[in-house]
Amino acid sequence: LDNTHKAHSGRIEAAPEKKPARIDDVARLAGVSIKTVSRVVNQEPNVSDATRAAVLAAVETLSYRPNMFARGLASERSYVIGLLYDNPCAGYIAGLQQGALNRCRELGYHLFIEQLDSDSPVLADAIQALLSESRPHGMILTPPLCDAPVVLNALERNRTPFVRIAPEKFLAGAPTVSIDDHRAAMDVTSYLIGLGHRRIGFIKGHPGHAASHARLKGYRAALTQAGIPFMPELCAQGYFSFQSGMEAAETLFALEERPTAIFASNDDMAAAVLATAQKFRVRTPQELSVAGFDDTLVGRVTWPRLTTCRQPLSEMSAEAVSMLTRCAMDDGPAEHRLGHELVVRESTAPPGGG
Amino acid sequence: LDNTHKAHSGRIEAAPEKKPARIDDVARLAGVSIKTVSRVVNQEPNVSDATRAAVLAAVETLSYRPNMFARGLASERSYVIGLLYDNPCAGYIAGLQQGALNRCRELGYHLFIEQLDSDSPVLADAIQALLSESRPHGMILTPPLCDAPVVLNALERNRTPFVRIAPEKFLAGAPTVSIDDHRAAMDVTSYLIGLGHRRIGFIKGHPGHAASHARLKGYRAALTQAGIPFMPELCAQGYFSFQSGMEAAETLFALEERPTAIFASNDDMAAAVLATAQKFRVRTPQELSVAGFDDTLVGRVTWPRLTTCRQPLSEMSAEAVSMLTRCAMDDGPAEHRLGHELVVRESTAPPGGG
DNA sequence: TTGTACGCGTTATCAA
DNA sequence: TTGATAACGCGTACAA
Numbered sequence: 001l002d003n004t005h006k007a008h009s010g011r012i013e014a015a016p017e018k019k020p021a022r023i024d025d026v027a028r029l030a031g032v033s034i035k036t037v038s039r040v041v042n043q044e045p046n047v048s049d050a051t052r053a054a055v056l057a058a059v060e061t062l063s064y065r066p067n068m069f070a071r072g073l074a075s076e077r078s079y080v081i082g083l084l085y086d087n088p089c090a091g092y093i094a095g096l097q098q099g100a101l102n103r104c105r106e107l108g109y110h111l112f113i114e115q116l117d118s119d120s121p122v123l124a125d126a127i128q129a130l131l132s133e134s135r136p137h138g139m140i141l142t143p144p145l146c147d148a149p150v151v152l153n154a155l156e157r158n159r160t161p162f163v164r165i166a167p168e169k170f171l172a173g174a175p176t177v178s179i180d181d182h183r184a185a186m187d188v189t190s191y192l193i194g195l196g197h198r199r200i201g202f203i204k205g206h207p208g209h210a211a212s213h214a215r216l217k218g219y220r221a222a223l224t225q226a227g228i229p230f231m232p233e234l235c236a237q238g239y240f241s242f243q244s245g246m247e248a249a250e251t252l253f254a255l256e257e258r259p260t261a262i263f264a265s266n267d268d269m270a271a272a273v274l275a276t277a278q279k280f281r282v283r284t285p286q287e288l289s290v291a292g293f294d295d296t297l298v299g300r301v302t303w304p305r306l307t308t309c310r311q312p313l314s315e316m317s318a319e320a321v322s323m324l325t326r327c328a329m330d331d332g333p334a335e336h337r338l339g340h341e342l343v344v345r346e347s348t349a350p351p352g353g354g
Numbered sequence: 355l356d357n358t359h360k361a362h363s364g365r366i367e368a369a370p371e372k373k374p375a376r377i378d379d380v381a382r383l384a385g386v387s388i389k390t391v392s393r394v395v396n397q398e399p400n401v402s403d404a405t406r407a408a409v410l411a412a413v414e415t416l417s418y419r420p421n422m423f424a425r426g427l428a429s430e431r432s433y434v435i436g437l438l439y440d441n442p443c444a445g446y447i448a449g450l451q452q453g454a455l456n457r458c459r460e461l462g463y464h465l466f467i468e469q470l471d472s473d474s475p476v477l478a479d480a481i482q483a484l485l486s487e488s489r490p491h492g493m494i495l496t497p498p499l500c501d502a503p504v505v506l507n508a509l510e511r512n513r514t515p516f517v518r519i520a521p522e523k524f525l526a527g528a529p530t531v532s533i534d535d536h537r538a539a540m541d542v543t544s545y546l547i548g549l550g551h552r553r554i555g556f557i558k559g560h561p562g563h564a565a566s567h568a569r570l571k572g573y574r575a576a577l578t579q580a581g582i583p584f585m586p587e588l589c590a591q592g593y594f595s596f597q598s599g600m601e602a603a604e605t606l607f608a609l610e611e612r613p614t615a616i617f618a619s620n621d622d623m624a625a626a627v628l629a630t631a632q633k634f635r636v637r638t639p640q641e642l643s644v645a646g647f648d649d650t651l652v653g654r655v656t657w658p659r660l661t662t663c664r665q666p667l668s669e670m671s672a673e674a675v676s677m678l679t680r681c682a683m684d685d686g687p688a689e690h691r692l693g694h695e696l697v698v699r700e701s702t703a704p705p706g707g708g
Numbered sequence: 709t710t711g712t713a714c715g716c717g718t719t720a721t722c723a724a
Numbered sequence: 725t726t727g728a729t730a731a732c733g734c735g736t737a738c739a740a
Contacts, residue, residue: 018511020486022717033727038719046725063479065486069432070717072423073732077719079487090651094444101469110488112434112466115455125417132374132419133433134464157372242655268655275657278632297444301596301622301652303629376733387711392735400709424733427716431735711740717732724727 021062030058041066068110072135081109081321082136084127086118086145087206089240091267091296092313093142096165099314100140103321109137116145118208124150131158138162138324140317144208146176163320168210175323175334177316181211184309184340185218185263186225188291191307191342192261193226196350197289200228201259203238203248203269212240215265215293234259238269245272253280260351261289267299267308268292274302274347285349295343304346312338375416384412395420422464426489435463435675436490438481440472440499441560443594445621445650446667447496450519453668454494457675466490470499472562478504485512492516492678494671498562500530517674522564529677529688531670535565538663538694539572539617540579542645545661545696546615547580550704551643554582555613557592557602557623566594569619569647588613592623599626607634614705615643621653621662622646628656628701639703649697658700666692 205212270292624646
């Protein structure tokens with residue numbers, strides 16, 4: 001390890017204080033006014049090439065970076081994007097956060113994270129407080145907060161642009177990024193049917209999340225398309241958590257005739273099905289195929305690894321950031337729909353042993 | 355769902371714009387000066403009870419929240435805490451982030467997430483740029499960035515307080531929060547020994563992380579204490595990732611005489627051992643006990659669930675936030691050490707079947 | 709105990 | 725194409 005400062009003494013060098021350069025410093029060094037520096041930094045037009053070059057050189061020399069607070073105070077653009085979430089469903093949020101973070105860095109924005117309880121009676125106050133304090137340039141709303149009227153109204157009233165990730169319904173003037181959950185769930189189900197399964201269990205997601213309903217409908221649509229009757233007893237209620245998946249799986253396992261395949265509405269619950277199968281000594285995929293949804297990390301740390309449907313979470317949030325930075329509110333209803341992809345791994349196989 | 359705004363039309367009501375109240379508004383309503391409002395809001399002394407009450411009432415009425423940017427500009431306190439990380443080792447970072455987020459909310463701070471590549475040749479510039487732009491009140495440094503001299507020096511030069519999580523070595527003037535990794539690894543190993551295991555494999559962590567070395571030493575110390583010779587071939591190199599854990603596990607499985615237990619330096623790698631065991635049809639815990647470290651989510655979504663050592667990640671980061679908000683830099687070398695806890699679940703058992 | 713006036717580092721308005 | 729100067733909203737010497 002490279003310990004340039006005195007590792008032997010265990011003391012950090014008393015480095016000389018170094019105050020970050022300000023816009024005035026740059027202006028002085030470049031021999032222009034601060035307004036001109038501002039123009040260059042913000043890529044405004046009407047600056048001669050020579051001036052621009054001089055300013056950029058000064059910026060480089062002084063390692064100048066505009067102070068975020070000063071910018072936020074002086075203008076509408078705060079260079080801050082907020083990621084608002086409720087349920088820390090780890091893998092899901094992690095994926096979104098990663099994408100947002102990367103895109104923010106590319107664009108020179110900062111990401112701040114805020115958590116809110118969507119069931120809170122003071123939700124309206126909480127979101128208002130958030131906005132008053134931190135004046136983000138825009139917010140990314142994850143489910144189920146993206147469907148909470150009080151949140152949307154607060155954002156509207158504050159004229160804060162926002163992008164909703166995987167919302168329940170589209171609303172004019174409220175941009176969204178989502179995938180076609182209905183279609184994706186159909187694809188997964190059809191794949192299982194194609195494998196030869198007829199008795200396919202389904203574990204529903206949290207009823208507060210819009211995607212849950214879309215996925216259930218997709219599952220049913222695929223069944224119908226294949227001429228397989230929908231059996232209510234094959235449908236168990238889950239809540240997107242591993243624990244709820246365990247309970248749902250046990251319900252399904254307790255059926256007189258067990259399904260030959262189970263499609264869980266997300267990977268955490270699918271992992272729970274896998275764990276339950278092991279607990280009951282049911283072999284996967286020989287005796288039971290399992291499919292998940294989202295393609296989060298958990299699907300890669302199980303054995304067999306999960307067949308699932310990849311939802312491009314980080315692309316979705318990256319796109320959300322880009323929309324926000326383009327003043328998305330003005331361009332009418334932007335409804336970006338990203339593609340999904342069936343990811344076949346080892347947890348699925350034809351029924352009746354391989 | 356409660357759709358107070360017109361769900362039928364799919365359009366958000368054009369709510370009247372509502373500008374957040376400013377300090378002047380509060381002062382006017384309360385009939386005092388802005389300085390007095392400031393005093394009350396910042397909990398400064400020397401305000402009469404009557405005045406304080408009046409101000410608080412006005413604050414409440416107007417839903418006043420101080421503007422973060424104005425505060426950051428006007429004073430040293432920016433009310434922003436930065437969480438700096440390198441490796442998005444999902445569970446680990448998620449745990450830290452959650453704790454930091456909660457404590458920030460309690461204390462009225464905001465959490466910024468920043469990611470940096472600790473191997474980048476321009477690391478020094480990157481951290482400097484970050485600090486110049488976002489002027490956090492303090493930063494939380496996770497491994498391995500907490501041991502990067504250029505990062506520490508940049509922070510020092512900018513007079514930005516920071517707390518290091520689980521650093522390699524203690525440095526005067528640089529507060530830390532950690533657990534006793536050496537002791538914790540001893541505890542896990544001793545537990546396995548107590549179960550009757552003598553041939554205990556070990557999967558090392560990323561050599562760039564200080565905790566890796568401490569855990570290896572703890573493992574060896576426990577062996578020595580029990581009079582069991584250290585066998586180099588039972589020690590495989592991992593890098594904290596699931597994938598690296600798979601490879602390390604396969605190395606260990608390929609040994610002529612397989613270990614009866616494997617202790618992996620983190621949960622991701624332990625989960626990989628579990629997966630590898632299943633792949634090779636080795637039953638856990640009957641034929642192989644597996645123990646992890648950290649107690650992250652992954653240990654609860656496997657079957658059998660992981661025996662592991664709980665590292666109180668969210669408490670650690672929460673404590674870090676508190677230290678930062680208390681102007682930790684002045685109080686000399688604060689080295690907080692939090693307790694760990696052995697978490698016994700189903701992945702460990704006496705050797706030779708149960 | 710309370711209030712006045714200035715500065716923080718930008719962006720923005722307008723005139724040059 | 726440029727530049728002087730006024731906001732932006734708050735904290736803080738310093739005065740009252």
